[in-house]
Amino acid sequence: xxxxxxxxxxxxxxxxxxxxxxxxxxxxxxxxxxxxxxxxxxxxxxxxxxxxxxxxxxxxxxxxxxxxxxxxxxxxxxxxxxxxxxxxxxxxxxxxxxxxxxxxxxxxxxxxxxxxxxxxxxxxxxxxxxxxxxxxxxxxxxxxxxxxxxxxxxxxxxxxxxxxxxxxxxxxxxxxxxxxxxxxxxxxxxxxxxxxxxxxxxxxxxxxxxxxxxxxxxxxxxxxxxxxxxxxxxxxxxxxxxxxxxxxxxxxxxxxxxxxxxxxxxxxxxxxxxxxxxxxxxxxxxxxxxxxxxxxxxxxxxxxxxxxxxxxxxxxx
Amino acid sequence: xxxxxxxxxxxxxxxxxxxxxxxxxxxxxxxxxxxxxxxxxxxxxxxxxxxxxxxxxxxxxxxxxxxxxxxxxxxxxxxxxxxxxxxxxxxxxxxxxxxxxxxxxxxxxxxxxxxxxxxxxxxxxxxxxxxxxxxxxxxxxxxxxxxxxxxxxxxxxxxxxxxxxxxxxxxxxxxxxxxxxxxxxxxxxxxxxxxxxxxxxxxxxxxxxxxxxxxxxxxxxxxxxxxxxxxxxxxxxxxxxxxxxxxxxxxxxxxxxxxxxxxxxxxxxxxxxxxxxxxxxxxxxxxxxxxxxxxxx
Numbered sequence: 316x317x318x319x320x321x322x323x324x325x326x327x328x329x330x331x332x333x334x335x336x337x338x339x340x341x342x343x344x345x346x347x348x349x350x351x352x353x354x355x356x357x358x359x360x361x362x363x364x365x366x367x368x369x370x371x372x373x374x375x376x377x378x379x380x381x382x383x384x385x386x387x388x389x390x391x392x393x394x395x396x397x398x399x400x401x402x403x404x405x406x407x408x409x410x411x412x413x414x415x416x417x418x419x420x421x422x423x424x425x426x427x428x429x430x431x432x433x434x435x436x437x438x439x440x441x442x443x444x445x446x447x448x449x450x451x452x453x454x455x456x457x458x459x460x461x462x463x464x465x466x467x468x469x470x471x472x473x474x475x476x477x478x479x480x481x482x483x484x485x486x487x488x489x490x491x492x493x494x495x496x497x498x499x500x501x502x503x504x505x506x507x508x509x510x511x512x513x514x515x516x517x518x519x520x521x522x523x524x525x526x527x528x529x530x531x532x533x534x535x536x537x538x539x540x541x542x543x544x545x546x547x548x549x550x551x552x553x554x555x556x557x558x559x560x561x562x563x564x565x566x567x568x569x570x571x572x573x574x575x576x577x578x579x580x581x582x583x584x585x586x587x588x589x590x591x592x593x594x595x596x597x598x599x600x601x602x603x604x605x606x607x608x609x610x611x612x613x614x615x616x617x618x619x620x621x622x623x624x625x626x627x628x629x630x631x632x
Numbered sequence: 633x634x635x636x637x638x639x640x641x642x643x644x645x646x647x648x649x650x651x652x653x654x655x656x657x658x659x660x661x662x663x664x665x666x667x668x669x670x671x672x673x674x675x676x677x678x679x680x681x682x683x684x685x686x687x688x689x690x691x692x693x694x695x696x697x698x699x700x701x702x703x704x705x706x707x708x709x710x711x712x713x714x715x716x717x718x719x720x721x722x723x724x725x726x727x728x729x730x731x732x733x734x735x736x737x738x739x740x741x742x743x744x745x746x747x748x749x750x751x752x753x754x755x756x757x758x759x760x761x762x763x764x765x766x767x768x769x770x771x772x773x774x775x776x777x778x779x780x781x782x783x784x785x786x787x788x789x790x791x792x793x794x795x796x797x798x799x800x801x802x803x804x805x806x807x808x809x810x811x812x813x814x815x816x817x818x819x820x821x822x823x824x825x826x827x828x829x830x831x832x833x834x835x836x837x838x839x840x841x842x843x844x845x846x847x848x849x850x851x852x853x854x855x856x857x858x859x860x861x862x863x864x865x866x867x868x869x870x871x872x873x874x875x876x877x878x879x880x881x882x883x884x885x886x887x888x889x890x891x892x893x894x895x896x897x898x899x900x901x902x903x904x905x906x907x908x909x910x911x912x913x914x915x916x917x918x919x920x921x922x923x924x925x926x927x928x929x
Contacts, residue, residue: 329767330770330771330774333768333770333771333774334771336771337771337772338783341783341784341787342787344784344788452912452915453912455859456859456863456911456912456915457908457911458863458866458867458904458907458908458911459863460867460870460904461886461901461904461907461908464886464890464901464904465901465904467893468897468900468901472893472894472897473897567777569776570775570776570778570779571776571777571778573778573779573782574778574867574870574871577870577871588782589871591786592782592786592873593872600783600786600787604783607776607779608774608775608776608779611774611776611779612774
């Protein structure tokens, strides 16, 4: 077990360094001078050189990379070119908003996905199974940004039940535990939940079908266990994998929320990323991507460790 | 969001019993699958629209009219209404098929060749070449795919070529992983040892024994990625990072029509419905292909 943890950690470090390198390279992949957006068009050569030095663009790439990583480890991701505020605090504020949305979406997706998956796995090849399979195919095929638009059309434009965008009344980005704020979360969270729902339901269906076909189930039934008792055994065996899939889905939602956040004007990382791209705010772009990718790498690590703790068979294989 | 996972169940076993009758059996089983056949027909219709769209469309896709902006579905002369610049929706949806499919399918095809090459090289060579190649692939795999696609396009800038490049980079890692794992399996088989013992060089073994057994499963896996690629490619255009106006492309149409969701909501939703239909059809087609190729006897 300890050996497994150690190997997993050692494997993660080079991945993290690689991820940092890709994030760093992104900025230098970008065509044009990153300072163009802040310098006035008639800036003197002296001012240009000064700004270059200020942002560190005048040093060699390896030098820039090492100092960037070193500062990033200490929580300093530089200063946003557009807003002139520290990138780290901007990103963290947005991560909070995205995380809240992604967690609600994962929860909805997990509950519905497990429900459909269990029903489909228990009643294989029945009409219930076909219906659940259809739902999961639709879930993984739907362009979620379009689904978001359709939900806005139905629930905001026609029925006028829910707000079409923003994180709170009056466009405020701060969270409060009240019904008004929750209402703003509902449509984006439901839109977001469709894909994890489809994937979790597919996974759980396959898991349940596999487990039910194993001999120990027959043994349990022969022993005289009730259907509920057998069901508990199926749940116990399916849980580690289902939870792992859920954890990974949370990571995908965190990193992939940009399209949905754009549709709903949700003040999260996606929104920040969008602004960074179109204002060519490279430090902000670099920082946001780095934080999101690191979240994902760490989440992967946690999922692996938790799954191994729940299911000791994995560390032995 | 929709990340590309390498689900072992989605990769068919390399079929060793692939005799002359193999493809006939696959064909027969595929034709028995009604859902898969229906999906194949939808894909066929989309391909016809993509090839012959400009001749089939009733009007000029670029012809705008200030007087006929945002007319409803069923308006005289415009069966699906008009967009925010008064251009015919039906025409733009039909003509847009070509660019939309092109943007979704091309990256998967490019990634299929590059990813298979990397995967087969890594799998067949083994050793440090394998470690080096696959660890590099792992770094790209560590990014959620939507994030990677948007980050790359965001850095490279908007445009068709840049979108194609970033999507290809997104799809190489999963394909390379599948190709590598199948190649490693094949490399350990007796017939490869036999070929080596009889004096065949590495190139000949890869060409004769490895390619034939690896490309089939990898191809089926790649087809299952087209649906994701369609959604991602249109998503980039939807954000303004892909195709530029005034080209007709579904994702871009969805973007420019967003402002109209309160005046003509159903027209604004139409391009997305096309993306949805295309993505379902490719998903079901890939499912059908996979189960037809998994012949267990």
